[in-house]
Every structure is written in structure tokens, then in C-alpha cells.
Amino acid sequence: MKRFFLALTLALPAAALVTPALAVPAFAQSTANLAPADRYFGRMKMSILGIRNALKDLSAQIDAHPDDTDRVFDKAVLVEDALHDWQVHFPFDPWIPRFTYTLAQLYGKLDSDDARTHRHDMLNWLGATYPESEFAQLSRE
Numbered sequence: 844m845k846r847f848f849l850a851l852t853l854a855l856p857a858a859a860l861v862t863p864a865l866a867v868p869a870f871a872q873s874t875a876n877l878a879p880a881d882r883y884f885g886r887m888k889m890s891i892l893g894i895r896n897a898l899k900d901l902s903a904q905i906d907a908h909p910d911d912t913d914r915v916f917d918k919a920v921l922v923e924d925a926l927h928d929w930q931v932h933f934p935f936d937p938w939i940p941r942f943t944y945t946l947a948q949l950y951g952k953l954d955s956d957d958a959r960t961h962r963h964d965m966l967n968w969l970g971a972t973y974p975e976s977e978f979a980q981l982s983r984e
Contacts, residue, residue, distance in 0.1 A: 877933065877936055877938075880892060882932070884925040884928040885921065885929075886921065887925060893925075894925050901919055902948075906952070919953070919958075923946060926943055930972065940969060940973040940978040941978055950965060
């Protein structure tokens with residue numbers, strides 16, 4: 844029994860040397876920058892999945908009905924608002940550059956001056972905010 848207490852006495856100071864960062868599992872550290880799926884962003888309170896689905900649906904809608912430019916543009920602006928809000932709360936989330944690039948591509952499909960301006964602004968924001976991302980690299984090509 845004395846050996847147990849002696850071992851415990853020697854082990855406690857060594858355990859105190861371990862920093863909290865090292866004690867955190869690697870999984871928790873790698874997901875700290877990710878927005879949770881049940882978090883909502885922008886005026887429309889869009890989830891990450893809602894943003895992704897809206898981008899997909901709006902792109903399909905403009906492909907099928909090119910005359911819906913105004914309606915698609917109005918909805919795309921709400922997606923843009925949600926993306927900017929997402930970036931404020933989770934600036935290092937690696938999904939933001941992908942969705943930003945996808946939104947810029949959507950704006951590129953719309954035949955209006957406002958859409959062209961928003962596309963240009965989104966690509967500039969992508970390059971300035973996430974210059975090392977693969978999508979910022981794509982936007983420069």
C-alpha cells in the first residue's frame with residue numbers, strides 16, 4: 844500500500860506538467876474551426892446544408908430557366924449574406940472558400956450587371972480572405 848501512495852505522489856507532479864492543449868484529443872482540435880450543422884447564419888438563418896442546397900438548387904434553376912435571373916439573383920444575395928455571417932463566426936472553416944467560389948460561379952451564370960458585380964466582389968473577397976485555398980487559386984485562372 845505504501846508503494847501505491849509513493850507512486851501516486853511521484854506521478855501527480857508529472858501529470859501537472861502536461862499542458863491542457865496536449866490533453867485535448869486531436870479530433871476536438873481539428874473540428875474546432877468547423878461550424879456546427881445546427882448553426883444558422885444570415886438574415887434567412889440558413890444552415891450550412893441550407894446554403895449548400897440553395898447553391899445547388901439556384902444553379903439548376905438558372906440552367907433550366909435562364910429568364911429567372913432576377914429571382915435567382917435575389918435568392919443568391921441572401922446566400923451571400925449567410926456566407927459572410929458564417930465567416931464572421933467561423934473564419935477558419937474550410938468549407939467557406941468552396942461555397943464562396945460556387946456562389947461566384949452562380950453569379951457568373953446570371954445575365955445582369957448586378958450579378959457581374961457580385962461575382963467580382965465574391966472572387967475578390969475569396970482571394971483576400973482565403974488566399975491559400977485551392978478555390979482562391981481557381982479564381983485567379
